[in-house]
Amino acid sequence: MNATDLHFFIDSTINYFDIMTEDKLETGIPYLKNGNPIALEFTGIIGISGGRKGSIYLTTTADMLRSILQNAIGFENPQTEHIKDLIGEITNTIAGNVRQAYGDNFMISVPVVLEGKPKDIKLPDDIQSFVIPMKWRDHQSYLVICLE
Numbered sequence: 001m002n003a004t005d006l007h008f009f010i011d012s013t014i015n016y017f018d019i020m021t022e023d024k025l026e027t028g029i030p031y032l033k034n035g036n037p038i039a040l041e042f043t044g045i046i047g048i049s050g051g052r053k054g055s056i057y058l059t060t061t062a063d064m065l066r067s068i069l070q071n072a073i074g075f076e077n078p079q080t081e082h083i084k085d086l087i088g089e090i091t092n093t094i095a096g097n098v099r100q101a102y103g104d105n106f107m108i109s110v111p112v113v114l115e116g117k118p119k120d121i122k123l124p125d126d127i128q129s130f131v132i133p134m135k136w137r138d139h140q141s142y143l144v145i146c147l148e
Contacts, residue, residue: 001130001147006030009056009145010132012097016090017136021072028133038131038142039117042083044091047109052102054127054147058091064139084113094143 010027017025043059065086069078073086088111095108129146 001128001145005147006130006132006145008098008101009094009143012094013058013132013134013143015097016093021068021136023137026135028135030130030132033129033131033144037129038144039114040141041116042087043114044087045112045114046091046095047112048095048106048147049109050107051105052147054145056091056095056098056143056145056147058087058094058141058143060087060141061139064136064141067137067139080115084115087111088113 010030014025014027017023037057038059040059041062042065043057045055045057048054048056062083065083066078069075069082069086075082078086092108092111099106099108127146127148129144132143132145134141134143
């Protein structure tokens, strides 16, 4: 991965929030992650195959997702199933937009959504994983990119 690759993901994520919400998404400086993965309350994972192999995942809090659902989409009382749908949709949209930059050989899976701090996420030892810290309003989240 190089800086251009990371910017495809950052730009795609910022664009999602620009379209869906009135508040800007702030991104921090990407860093390498080794060892235990970062996981917050809800995580959406997309597997990548084809010319690039690996995965990306977005992990965030229920409060952030609930706030997006209430303020941007208009749900008055979002339930857990709505929150899960949203984290899957956001992750899928980010990966789908990046796919446009890489072409048809960048194949993405259907999102897998995990609730809670999952113990099953394992970052491969042989592929560098980059973490992009993000902040929307007062909510922290992380986009993790692990691609060959």
